[in-house]
Amino acid sequence: MSADGQIVSKFTLVQLENGNHNHESVKQRLLDGCVPFSHQVAGHKCGINNTGVLKHPDGTILKQLQPPPRGPREMHFYTQVYAKDCTDTRLLELQQHLPKFYGTWSPRESPHELYLKLEDVTRRFLRPCIMDVKIGRRSYDPFASKEKREEQISKYPLMEEIGFLLLGMRVYxxxxxxxxxxxxxYGRSLGKDTIKNGLSRFFHNGQDLRRGAISLIISKIRRILRWFETQTQLHFYASSLLLVYEGSPHTLDGQKHKQTQHRPQNNSSSHQSRSALTQNTNGTLGGAGGEDDGDVGVEDKMQFGQEEAVEVRMIDFAHVFPSDTADQSYMYGLRNLLAALELILKE
Structure with missing residues (x-):
């Protein structure tokens, strides 16, 4: 049992404590055919040569587990949600909003280093435009020290009011x-009067504002919000949404770019592996009233393609904790993000 009450297997802790900081073998540019993931826009830079997330030859991505308790907690979350014997309908519904999980992986040269083996949700895009948005009113969990809380608050004092933070973006x-x-x-430089413009940058390709992509992404974020409105078992802190849309104009005619599909190895160990925004009476930003996916018009889909032209996935789960109440902080962030996106569409 860890200090925060999260159950972690002894095997996992031993691997993490003994191996994750042993970098004798990670000086290689390549490791078992893995290379740095070129589409990472935010997150920790750890692992091989501090490059961060890696890409495996089979098309999956590898995220090194962080030191305890964060790493074991994130792995526990994934294994709980993706357990073969899982019968919890809420967790089963949650799967559609996460990257697929294929167990853990370790390189032959350093078998004690554990990596989460995850779906690369950018893989089917020819020119993926990617943005990482941290969601919630605070980016520290209930067990954070006073120093940690003050540090996180000082990084972006407006987090409590805005409810989200742009961590990074890459736009074609x-x-x-x-x-x-x-x-x-850049994200932390945005205030209440500029956050909407910051979001708009993500959807501008140098010629046009990609309204179709905004509309489809709004639809997917609403689905995630509906999931949160029906669950009271988990609270998410310092977690993000990964937003992706196709930047290439050559895929808008329905001829989607397809890459060769590989079947990822499902390994379980070692190598086997958010002023322009108006507040409403609830304190959230006005404009996110629609609940129906029908708000995505036929015209949007005709101009931009089907919903498959975008992805919205929840990522980063090192600070997920059990609860018996609704996650109001995360929902606040989602509603404010939706409000900002809807205002961009109305302009």
């Missing part, structure tokens, strides 16, 4: 056939 520009990027420092 048609004219130059290149990407522009913005990191977490």
């Amino acid at each position: 520009q048609i004219n130059s056939d290149s990407y522009i990027t913005h990191d977490q420092f």
